[in-house]
Amino acid sequence: xxxxxxxxxxxxxxxxxxxxxxxxxxxxxxxxxxxxxxxxxxxxxxxxxxxxxxxxxxxxxxxxxxxxxxxxxxxxxxxxxxxxxxxxxxxxxxxxxxxxxxxxxxxxxxxxxxxxxxxxxxxxxxxxxxxxxxxxxxxxxxxxxxxxxxxxxxxxxxxxxxxxxxxxxxxxxxxxxxxxxxxxxxxxxxxxxxxxxxxxxxxxxxxxxxxxxxxxxxxxxxxxxxxxxxxxxxxxxxxxxxxxxxxxxxxxxxxxxxxxxxxxxxxxxxxxxx
Amino acid sequence: xxxxxxxxxxxxxxxxxxxxxxxxxxxxxxxxxxxxxxxxxxxxxxxxxxxxxxxxxxxxxxxxxxxxxxxxxxxxxxxxxxxxxxxxxxxxxxxxxxxxxxxxxxxxxxxxxxxxxxxxxxxxxxxxxxxxxxxxxxxxxxxxxxxxxxxxxxxxxxxxxxxxxxxxxxxxxxxxxxxxxxxxxxxxxxxxxxxxxxxxxxxxxxxxxxxxxxxxxxxxxxxxxxxxxxxxxxxxxxxxxxxxxxxxxxxxxxxxxxxxxxxxxxxxxxxxxxxxxxxxxxxxxxxxxxxxxxxxxxxxxxxxxxxxxxxxxxxxxxxxxxxxxxxxxxxxxxxxxxxxxxxxxxxxxxxxxxxxxxxxxxxxxxxxxxxxxxxxxx
Amino acid sequence: xxxxxxxxxxxxxxxxxxxxxxxxxxxxxxxxxxxxxxxxxxxxxxxxxxxxxxxxxxxxxxxxxxxxxxxx
Numbered sequence: 260x261x262x263x264x265x266x267x268x269x270x271x272x273x274x275x276x277x278x279x280x281x282x283x284x285x286x287x288x289x290x291x292x293x294x295x296x297x298x299x300x301x302x303x304x305x306x307x308x309x310x311x312x313x314x315x316x317x318x319x320x321x322x323x324x325x326x327x328x329x330x331x332x333x334x335x336x337x338x339x340x341x342x343x344x345x346x347x348x349x350x351x352x353x354x355x356x357x358x359x360x361x362x363x364x365x366x367x368x369x370x371x372x373x374x375x376x377x378x379x380x381x382x383x384x385x386x387x388x389x390x391x392x393x394x395x396x397x398x399x400x401x402x403x404x405x406x407x408x409x410x411x412x413x414x415x416x417x418x419x420x421x422x423x424x425x426x427x428x429x430x431x432x433x434x435x436x437x438x439x440x441x442x443x444x445x446x447x448x449x450x451x452x453x454x455x456x457x458x459x460x461x462x463x464x465x466x467x468x469x470x471x472x473x474x475x476x477x478x479x480x481x482x483x484x485x486x487x488x489x490x491x492x493x494x495x496x497x498x499x500x501x502x503x504x505x506x507x508x509x510x511x512x513x514x515x516x517x518x519x520x521x522x523x524x525x526x527x528x529x530x531x532x533x
Numbered sequence: 534x535x536x537x538x539x540x541x542x543x544x545x546x547x548x549x550x551x552x553x554x555x556x557x558x559x560x561x562x563x564x565x566x567x568x569x570x571x572x573x574x575x576x577x578x579x580x581x582x583x584x585x586x587x588x589x590x591x592x593x594x595x596x597x598x599x600x601x602x603x604x605x606x607x608x609x610x611x612x613x614x615x616x617x618x619x620x621x622x623x624x625x626x627x628x629x630x631x632x633x634x635x636x637x638x639x640x641x642x643x644x645x646x647x648x649x650x651x652x653x654x655x656x657x658x659x660x661x662x663x664x665x666x667x668x669x670x671x672x673x674x675x676x677x678x679x680x681x682x683x684x685x686x687x688x689x690x691x692x693x694x695x696x697x698x699x700x701x702x703x704x705x706x707x708x709x710x711x712x713x714x715x716x717x718x719x720x721x722x723x724x725x726x727x728x729x730x731x732x733x734x735x736x737x738x739x740x741x742x743x744x745x746x747x748x749x750x751x752x753x754x755x756x757x758x759x760x761x762x763x764x765x766x767x768x769x770x771x772x773x774x775x776x777x778x779x780x781x782x783x784x785x786x787x788x789x790x791x792x793x794x795x796x797x798x799x800x801x802x803x804x805x806x807x808x809x810x811x812x813x814x815x816x817x818x819x820x821x822x823x824x825x826x827x828x829x830x831x832x833x834x835x836x837x838x839x840x841x842x843x844x845x846x847x848x849x850x851x852x853x854x855x856x857x858x859x860x861x862x863x864x865x866x867x868x869x870x871x872x873x874x875x876x877x878x879x880x881x882x883x884x885x886x887x888x889x890x891x892x893x894x895x896x897x898x899x900x901x902x903x904x905x906x907x908x909x910x911x
Numbered sequence: 912x913x914x915x916x917x918x919x920x921x922x923x924x925x926x927x928x929x930x931x932x933x934x935x936x937x938x939x940x941x942x943x944x945x946x947x948x949x950x951x952x953x954x955x956x957x958x959x960x961x962x963x964x965x966x967x968x969x970x971x972x973x974x975x976x977x978x979x980x981x982x983x
Contacts (some may be wrong), residue, residue, distance in 0.1 A: 260924055260975045261966070273771070274927050275971055283534050285970030289938075311763075319760060319771060324753040326602065328595070329761035329982030335592035339559055339599020339607070342583045344754040347603070365595075368588040419738070424712050437967035475931045475970075521583065530581040 260291060266291045268302060270322045277316055281475020283434035283460030287381050290440035290458075291350060295323075295442070298348075298448045306349045308337040310362060313388045313462075314354035314381035322383050331361030334369040337376050345375065345518035348448060355382040356394035359415050363395070371422030373452035374517035378426075379444060380417055380455065383462040391465030393509035398502075402469040417457045418509045427452035433459040434504050435482040443508065451516040459486075459504055535720075538713045541741055542706045543568035543610075545677045545713050547576070547638060549684025550608050552715075554723055555634070556582035557605035559596030561589055561615060564648040565700040565704040566638035569610040591614035594622045594635065601631050602761065602907060604752030606688055608638035612647060612704075616655055616662070623697050624663035624764030625763045627786060630739070630748065632691035632726055634684070636700045638707040639816075641894050650894030651704040657874075659699050660845050666783065668790025669845040670797055671699035673815040679712035679907040683842075684722075689724035694789050695750055701844055703867075705817040705896055726750045733757045739782070746788065785822025790846060799842035800851055810861045810909055813852065814877055815841050817896060818865055825902035834910050838867055844872065856884035861908055865889040865902055918979045919961040920924060921953035927973035934965035 260266055269292070278284045281298035295305060295516040309315035311330035324347070328336045337351045358366050358380045369376060385403060386392040393403035393410050396417065400409045421429045428450035430443040440458050447454030461467065461478030472478050482504065489507025492500055525531050540548065547569045550558075558573035570586065577584040583600060587593045593609050600607035611619060614635045626633055640702035641647025642654045655662075659671045671692050674683045683700055691698040722739055727749040729736050738759040741748045748768075752759030764772035765779050773779060790797065803823065805811060819840040829836040839855060841848050856862045856876075864873040873888045880886065887909050892898050921942060930949040935941070940958040943951045943965065951974075953959065959976065959980075966974045 261972050280929035281933055282970050286968060290973050302758055306753055322758060324758050326762045329621055329763055332591060335587060335595025336599040339596030340603045340753055342585055343557060343600045343603030343605050347754050362590050362853045365592050461889045475933055476936050479933060479936060525581055528578045530578045533581045
């Protein structure tokens with residue numbers, strides 16, 4: 260069981276949770292809770308939102324203000340909540356398909372607005388819940404139920420996408436580094452603007468089974484072997500980085516947060532004296 | 534002291550919403566509804582409210598639902614294409630029982646259709662557009678005055694029944710200007726959502742109160758923690774596969790409206806007592822129909838006028854009694870026959886039903902309806 | 912002033928554990944084994960050095976590692 264102050268955040272009557280044995284999502288949930296506790300947040304002032312998919316069942320297990328919305332649209336809901344109550348801490352967890360496929364339009368606009376939400380993209384490179392279909396981050400050539408002969412769609416680099424769209428904090432870690440996940444999520448929460456923390460997770464049940472990583476341990480070892488810290492990657496040639504997972508903080512800059520701007524606008528037009 | 538204004542329909546609707554206490558608007562531009570968003574963009578900040586134009590209509594209603602979950606009376610407005618896009622998230626608001634108001638300023642369809650022309654082709658979509666069963670409350674204003682008043686009624690219903698409420702306006706009504714008598718602030722009843730009074734630790738978010746079978750609603754950030762999900766859930770708000778809990782939840786989503794049908798249904802009639810023909814019309818078409826009915830009366834024909842103000846729930850029993858007495862019902866609509874199906878269902882064959890359709894981007898001329906009345910009267 | 916090595920308690924909630932084996936893989940001191948129900952169990956808890964890698968890698972949040980105060 261996690262530390263008492265972390266355990267306090269769990270709706271433990273629903274445990275053991277629904278994720279497969281060895282699924283990375285549980286590791287991410289634990290990291291998020293440790294980050295929230297380390298950031299001194301309270302359950303009443305924290306909103307955990309999610310879309311649809313394995314990743315998005317997480318809010319059900321967390322004893323905060325939780326919202327399990329529609330596929331791909333969680334950032335729209337979260338934006339509404341944040342604009343209404345800027346004082347709330349909002350963590351929005353999404354899967355790779357949830358965030359970059361059906362949710363892609365909302366993802367880039369949330370980045371552009373730089374609204375105070377921490378988006379945790381739980382990237383296991385597959386649609387797990389629906390049975391192993393290819394997603395926008397499934398690697399070229401990998402097998403999936405809708406790509407039985409190998410994926411031909413070039414995958415997204417979620418962090419570059421977020422950086423290009425304007426997020427002011429962008430970082431990537433893997434589930435093989437739980438404390439790094441915790442650290443980046445904590446930094447994401449501390450960032451006043453829109454934070455994207457992509458965590459490479461693992462789905463041995465749907466992805467691994469078809470791409471010779473059948474067990475949780477296969478995935479863990481793969482992630483350990485494939486991940487390269489940014490500082491090292493910067494000195495490596497592109498072909499050396501082929502198939503590698505670069506971890507680190509890609510964007511960490513000041514920016515004006517969207518709800519701050521809106522509250523200033525309200526003050527400017529005298530709306531705060533109503 | 535009530536004051537008199539000269540407003541555009543869309544603007545009047547926005548002002549009505551503000552009078553109802555709406556302080557959150559999530560939207561996206563679409564003709565012929567954009568003036569609503571524009572008015573909200575201008576007024577909400579001055580009232581310490583929140584306006585946001587999102588990246589599409591789907592995000593627009595998502596933000597609106599988020600605003601309501603955070604405690605605001607929230608609204609979105611659109612037209613046909615956006616109304617189609619908003620259906621899935623409308624379903625989330627139905628399932629999670631989140632009060633919001635959605636305005637559809639109807640325009641010619643299908644598809645891009647006639648963005649600047651009137652039609653009434655979304656009225657069945659208002660009832661059946663989102664997948665799954667749920668109760669529906671939908672108003673059809675037919676004057677700029679009613680745009681104001683119905684906006685208030687819509688919010689009161691949404692807050693009372695914890696669900697989306699639709700306002701089915703149309704392009705003509707949305708863009709025309711008319712006199713509006715603005716009631717004094719505080720003179721109209723304003724309903725606010727029931728809030729829980731129990732200790733946060735004992736809060737059961739979807740446990741209905743005995744008295745009205747409606748659950749109180751907490752907001753995120755006011756000390757209560759609860760789980761919102763689109764998955765069918767039990768009274769604690771958590772997903773369930775238990776048949777009994779599923780049946781209870783799904784039935785309650787229907788009962789919310791059907792049990793209070795008589796509180797919600799609204800309609801208007803004129804010269805129906807001795808009428809042989811009843812003209813049933815709503816929205817902008819009702820205005821044309823009324824002048825045709827009055828002209829027919831002058832010509833000595835026994836014609837009555839029935840205008841549903843709530844499209845859903847449909848005033849079926851009321852029409853049935855009138856139709857049975859009159860013998861014939863004429864239903865002019867700017868579609869190929871939608872509410873006429875409800876009329877036929879309501880009167881169970883006790884009267885003849887004459888459908889009258891116009892789908893060319895224009896409004897009926899009173900003379901056209903008068904000619905039809907005379908034809909039917911023979 | 913004695914500087915005896917610290918002693919840790921390791922508890923696995925066998926109801927939550929799904930026997931995925933990740934704790935065994937990451938534990939530097941090989942403290943864990945599968946029990947007869949294929950659940951993880953800290954058979955060599957005395958070797959635990961309190962690094963908590965198991966607690967943080969456990970996808971089911973089933974492991975608790977605590978320093979034991981009574982090691983004086």
